Every structure is written in C-alpha cells, then in structure tokens.
Amino acid sequence: MLALEERFMIREMYRKGVSISEIARRTGRDRKTIRQAVNAPDLSPPKPPRQVKVCKIDPYVPYLEQRMAEGVLNARKLYAEILAQGYPGKESKVREFVHDRRPEKDPIGSTRFETAPGEQGQVDWGYFGFITHHGRTCRLYAFVLTLGWSRASYVRFTTSSDTTWFIRCHLHAFAYLGGVPKRLLYDNLKSVVERRDADGTIHWNPRFLDFADVAGFSPQACKPYRPQTKGKVENGVKYVRGNFWPGVHFQDLEDLNNQALAWLNTTANPRVHGTTGEVPFTRLRSEGLQDASKAFTYDTSVMITRRSSKDCVISYEGNLYSVPAAHARKTLQVNITEAGELVVCSEVGQELARHRVLQGRGERSVQAEHYQGLGLPTPRQERTSAIQELLPTTPSPFWDAPVVEVRPLAVYDQLLWKVHDERSSL
Template sequence: MILGYSRMRYVEFTLSIDTPTLIQCHLNAFEYFGGFTQEILYDNMKQVVIKRALKSSDSEWNPQFEEFFKCFGFIPRLCRPYRPQTKGKIENTVGFVKRDFFLGRRFTSLEDLNAQVHRWLERVNSTVHGTTYQIPLERFKEEKLSPLDQVPPYKVVHKETRKVSRDCYISFLGNKYSVPYRFAGRTAELQILEGIFEVYVDYEKVCEHEILPGNCRVSRKKEHFQGLLSEILKENSKCKKDSQIPLKFSDPEVEKRSIDVYEIFSEGGFE
C-alpha cells in the first residue's frame, strides 16, 4: 500500500491472497500509518469486487470486503480495466520492492521476511523519493488521515465449512472438536478468529472452541453430549415396546362347497 501524496509505503508478505487476509493486511497498514485515507484505489480483483460496473459505486462488491469498507467508512475506487497507468504508483512500488528489497535476500520464515521488510520500510520511507524529490516521512505529516479511534474494533473472520460427523465431531487442522449432539450429520460453518473458532448451523451459533496446537488431538465438551444417553435409552425402549406387540393371525379362509359335491364322490362319480 502506498499513500498518494506522501508516497509513504507499507509492505507485507502473506501465504494467502483470500479476502480475510487482504482485510487483515489493510488493518496492519492502517495501524502502521496511524489512520486511513478517505479513498483507496483497487485493481479489479475478486477479493474486492465480484462484478465491475462502469461506475465503481455501482459495482457488485465482495460481501466480506463490502462489510469491511463500510465499517471504516472509506470509499473504494476501481481502476479502469486494461489501463495499468491508473495504478502506476503501486505498480512502480511493486517493481521497487522486487529490485531493492527482494532480489538476493535470504530469510528463514515468513515472520523473518516481514521483520526484514519493516526495517527496509524505515529506510526507504526516510529517503528522498525519486518522483517528489522529498522524503515521504516528512510529507506524511501533511497527510489528512482518518483516525483509527473513530472506528470500533474490527475482527477479521475466516470462514470454512465442515460436516458434523455421526459421533458429533468436526475436524479442523488435524484435530477433532465436539459439537452438540443434535447437530450430528448437519453442515456447519466455522468462523475462525484469533486463537478460537465459532461453529454456526443455519446461522445459529452452537458452540466455540480454542484452536488446539499440533494434531491428532480432541477437544470434547461434556455439555455437548448431555441428554444424549437418555434419548438413546428412550429410543431403545420404544423399539423394545414395539417388538413386544402380540402378533394377530386371521382365520384361514376355507373354500365352501355344496353338499351335492360330496354326494357325487360317495356314489363313485367323476369317472
């Protein structure tokens, strides 16, 4: 992200490009700058817009991203298709990062890479910019940013879908977590927050769990199975009662013949 007037930059590397990750990067950038601008220019990517209209404001936005920008109150603007010059500042910044920071750099992890790029940002934001011939950090003092304290805390939610097993568990990141037994066999939505996730069935929150470290572990909550035994016993009792219903047999039907038939037999008829 780059601020149009001051040319202050923010860079972050991630392992995902989904909408929640994009939103989290926005939050990190806003924190870095100490605020946010009234308008932000975007490429026509699906994480932001689903269907682009001729006028940006008439476009069909990604629902999760729309919730985000409406919460903060900034206006998203979309670049004109096939006109890369409309986002020249960010295109130049990407090239600059590749040449000046990334080329030949070594790192041991994603955390290490982001720590290095933050140190790099301290240097380049304090160095004369090639276009403005001024130091971004000095021009930044003139930026009119909306303060973060005007916006309520925003939680980035990652969503995934899971099927509740017959034994009332769902799987997540190699571990198993219990769900109230009445939802066995149902499809659940996981809303993943920092360190925990919430489970929803038909938009109803049914439980939440702390995310377990490692794998092959089980998080079981006793209350999820309360009442299950009594229901099983009740069902078994009903089945047993049904099996004890006495069987009723109807009398067999016997063919009725005229007495004349028997008289014929006794007289040696039907030769």
Template structure:
C-alpha cells in the same frame, strides 16, 4: 559491375563465382544493351487493412495487448492471423512506450493504492511454492504496508485491508485498484454494478470509496506499481531462508520500519515516515467485517480445537463451548468466543497432526481424579449407640400411682 569485371578479362564462370550469381544471369546482362531497371512491387492488400484505424485508436487509448485486440477485431470479422497484427502493432507499441505522462500527486489523506505481487520460495525438494504480497501505499506520503499471504481470495484481501488500516491508524478517503476480480466484478459496467458485492459492502463498512484505474493504463496507479518493484529489488534479495509465512511477515514488518518507510524517497525527496504525519486519515471501524465468516469448532476436553488436521489450545474455561476460528491466510489464526471477542491467536502450523499449546491457557486448571471416590461405591456410615432420653421424676411417680390403683 558485371561489365566492369568482363572488361578486366574475367570470363562468365569467374564473374558468376565472384558475384555469387548464376552463369545464365551473367550471360544475360553481358549481352543486354540496357541496364536493369528495378520497379517497386505493388503492395498487396492485407486482411488487416479494414481494421488498422480501429487498432490505432485502441492503442492510442492505451491497449497494447495484441491478444485483446485480436479478439476484438476477430469479433468484427477479421479472418487473418495473429502475426499480421503483431507486425502492425510493433512500431506503434514502441511509440506508446515513449509517451510522456504527468505525475499526479494527491493531497494528504485523500488516496491510497493497492496491488498484489507474486513471489516464489524454494522448498527442500527443489519445487517452488507461491506467496502473494499485498501492498497498500499512501499516495501523499508514500508510506507502505506489506503483508505476505497464501492466496488473493476476497476474504484474504479484506483481512489485509483491515490490518493495513490498523497499521496506518486510519482509513483514506479513496483507494485505487486495478481490475482484480475480487474488487471489480464487471469492468465494462458503471456505478455500483461494476464492483464485487462483498467488497463493496466492506468499503461501506469502513467508509471509503473504491476507485478503478483506467483499463490498460498501469501508470494510473504508478505509485503502488513502483512499490512492488521496490519490494522485489530491495527486500526480497535480503531473504535467504524462511521458516514460515509468519516468519516472512515478521521480516517484512522489520524492513518497513527500518528501511522502506524511513528512507529518503527519490520522488518526493521526503522520508515517508515523516511525511505521513500530514496524512489526516479517518478513524477505522473497529468491528471486523469478517467476524460472521468464522469457522465454528467445539473445544475438546484437552482444551484444544482442531483446524486443518492440527490442534491449537484455548483457555481451559472454554472446554465444551463453541468458538470461531478465523484464518488470516498470512501465517496466523485468530480464535473468537461467542460474543465475537478474540480470546487467543496462534501461528498457523504446517503439515498435519501437530499441536500448539500456550501454557497460559492451562493456568489455574485443577484436577480431582486422585481424590474423587467412584460414584458406584457405597458410603460407610458408622454404627450409632442407642439414644437415652432423660425424664423428670414426676413422670415416674404418676406412672406408679396408676399401676397401684
């Protein structure tokens, strides 16, 4: 190209400007009798070379998280940076995304899947509060149960399971989970050692087998993963305002009954509500697993108990006795007597120093303060006339005879 432009009458400066080259470079190749020969640069050795086989194997197993692989090869002696690893993984990750998979369909009553989803609610001051959506979906029929909670703690998880079993009317044989810490204690362990002890006791209490999905394989529990996406796309945009967690759960329950579980499912081509009739679930244990975790409170004279600086009424006959409070963490409270029987429930109040009364708790309550007499007042006893005794006349005759003698 340089020689061609030179043959057309252009000087070195014009050629350099036209090709965006240095004048010295143009002069060099005009004087040269040979064309430039480009040689492929020898590839320098990378610090990652000794670990590429291991990385490819782990990615083939399903682990495409660069941070996890970085920690693993660093423990093996890798001294390079994260960027080298990411550059190597990028084309392999794209291939992993395109891998085909076989859909696994479960028979009726065999399996359910559980997962959490996180959602945000905008407050009046412009800040956000986070709520958690517990989702259980039946593997065969795709019927769903959803409940929004304050947190994902173990007590909340177990309570959500119990209410889900009540909603479905029974318990499946197995339930599939990911590696959430409230369920799986040690992901590298096997047998019962891998499970959270408290959750494993709950599973035995309700007689179902917990299963852990294969690590780094989200498609293993794809049914519930799709359920979370459907909740986010179909239900959440319908909610414009919400007054409380209890209000939100009322809305999602209506959505389950009128939209989610009565639609034509795109995969099964069946209505979940109708397909659920084939699910043959085992009866659930009616005894709540968490009754021993109740928070004890004494009922005050005004027929209320205090919980988190708010006050809730109970039937007046429990005044002076101790009751147990169970926070469901879904916007409701349950109150139990000493025998474990639920005596009332309330919507959980927000803020502090508020009171919630149920009028039925005070029906039949009588007051005696206006009619009572003070205990220290003396009692007035009316003066009584002397009592006159009547005797036979013979008694008087005998007395007279005694005197005259």
C-alpha cells in the same frame, strides 16, 4: 635525462656523419649516453609503466558483481551492504559502478497525477514465487499500500490473496500508517471487482464493499489495461522487488514479515523520496488520515458451516475438532480467525468451542468437557494425535475396551473336561 631538443640534435648530427666520439666532445655528454640516443627506436624516451590507481571500491568489486548477478541493482542497497563490511568510500562510486553495469531500459513517458493530503491511497498485490509454510508449498504474495501524498508505504507478505486476507492486510496497513485515506485505488482484482458490464458498470465484491463502508473509505477501480493509473503503488511494488527482495534470506513467513517491517522503518519510509524530495515519514504527519478505530471492529474471520458427527467432532482441512455432545449431528457455524483460532458457534451465533487451528493432516483437537454426561469411560490420552496448547492434558474421544479378567489356561481345560463329562452321561 636528455631533453627532447638535445636528443633530436644528437640524432641529426649522427645522420650527417658525425661520429659518436665527436658528438660526445661537442655536447659534453658521455659516449654511452650519445649511443643510447642514437640507437633509440623513437625520439621520445620510453615512458615508465603507469601504475594502476587503487580505488577504495576495488576490494568490494567481486561482492558487488555477485550481488548484481543475483538481481540486486539498487545502488543504495549495495552501498549499505558494503558499508557494513568496512567500505571507506562514498556512495557515488557505488552508483557509478552499478550504472556502468546496469542493463539499459527503454524510456516510457507518462503524466504524473498528484493528490491532496489524506485524499488517496493505492493498493496492489505482487507475486514473489513460492514459500514453504506449515509444511506445505504455497504461493507467496506481497500486499502493498502507498499513500498518494506522503508516499508512505506498507508491505505485508501472505500465502493467500483471497478477500479475507485482502481485508486483513488493509487493517494491518491502517494500523501501521495511523489512519484511513478517503479513497483507495485498485486494479480489477476479484477481491474488489466481481465483474464489469459492457457499459462500464462495476459490480463490487459484496464483502469488500461492506468492509469499505465500515472502514469509511470509497473504493475506486482503475480502467482495464491501464496500470499507470495507479503508478505510485506500481512503483511501490517495484521498489519492494528491487530494494528489499533481492538477496533476502528468511526462515518462515513470520521472519519474512519481520524483516519487511524493519525495512519499512529503516529504509523505505525514512528515505528522501525521489519525486517529492521529502521523507515519507515526515510528510505522513501532515497526511490527515481518517480515524481507523471503526475499521478495526470489522470481523475478518473465515466463516464456514460444518455438520458435526455423532462422535461430537467437526472436520476442517483434514483435521477433527470436538464440540459439546449436546450439539452432535447439527449444522454449526465455524469461524477461523487471523490469530489461528477455530471458533465453533451454534446456528444463532452462540460460541460453543474454541480450538487452535492444527497445521498438519489427520490430527484431532479434543476438549474433555465436551463429552461430559455421556456415561462413557474417560477417553484414552495415548490415542490423541494432537493436543491443544491451552489444553495439554485433553483426552481423545476414543474409548477403552471393556476390562477382561485374565485367567490361567488350566481353568479353561477343567471347563472343557466338565462339559465333556456332562455330554457323556447323556
């Protein structure tokens, strides 16, 4: 290959009128080489086409783009997914890929407030659309509790955000985290704050305040319209929404909560936290939470009253449940436990019956011993529309008709002729 200077000299001699043969004789080059140098459009030879460098992440680009289109913008989550598919590269390449394609956000300034170990936790709800639960379309909520010092978090999905389930989720969080913080910070939720007066006086939800007293923590409400006051749990909800939720597939609510628990144990709490620079599970050992044993004694049952019918049943959410015959036509107390049991009690609190809560509509849960002593035939089992798991052979409160003797039609014909003859003789 001719050097740049030699090509310039050849082209310069040709411009001065020296023939190609003479240039070849002077330079010792072949005439074809001289002719190529003279006829080339540019002094520099054409560069060979640059080979595109194959990156390790290239085979996974379609998958990453698809997941980002689904809303998965967390690079660590995407890295874990393609790593399971055989990706041999580093996480930094995935971060670069996501960073180049992630929509930019406007910067928001804030002041960080840190608390001492065991001093504070922050609680909030997150809304996650709808779910089909027991054949019904329900709203889906995520309860999130984040400890202020260790940043250890707990999440549980529910189909209700009322006070009862709010308290139940607290108990699940205390069991998971191993104790109760001294203070818990909340937004102005109806399950916590019933109302605020103009002077700022807070009127707490009575049942929740009773629960806080039993559990041994002080509730604290944020000022209205200041969500940054509980920024730790706000970030916790965003973390659930951005890291766990995108692309998750589940069969039912139980399956979703099992996946959320696995995510807490393998991703959320074992990671190095971006603010503390430490692992939340590691710091949790030094959190120094209060003992939660007293909190677990709190009764989280849904408490309602029902009047039993003369058929010895009460109604709850479109289904019927039997009660002892001695308590027919009486006002009874009904407790619905988190485990899905319906407990019927007398006015003084004595337990009378216990059923499994039915999930459908128009069904009956009947226990045979509730009808003993009535002097009536045994209920027919084939009329039972729902049978308790603990009582698989329990009959329903519908009685058989009286037994009728079956006779041939000729008997009735003879009877009619006999009546006719008697009337004729008169």
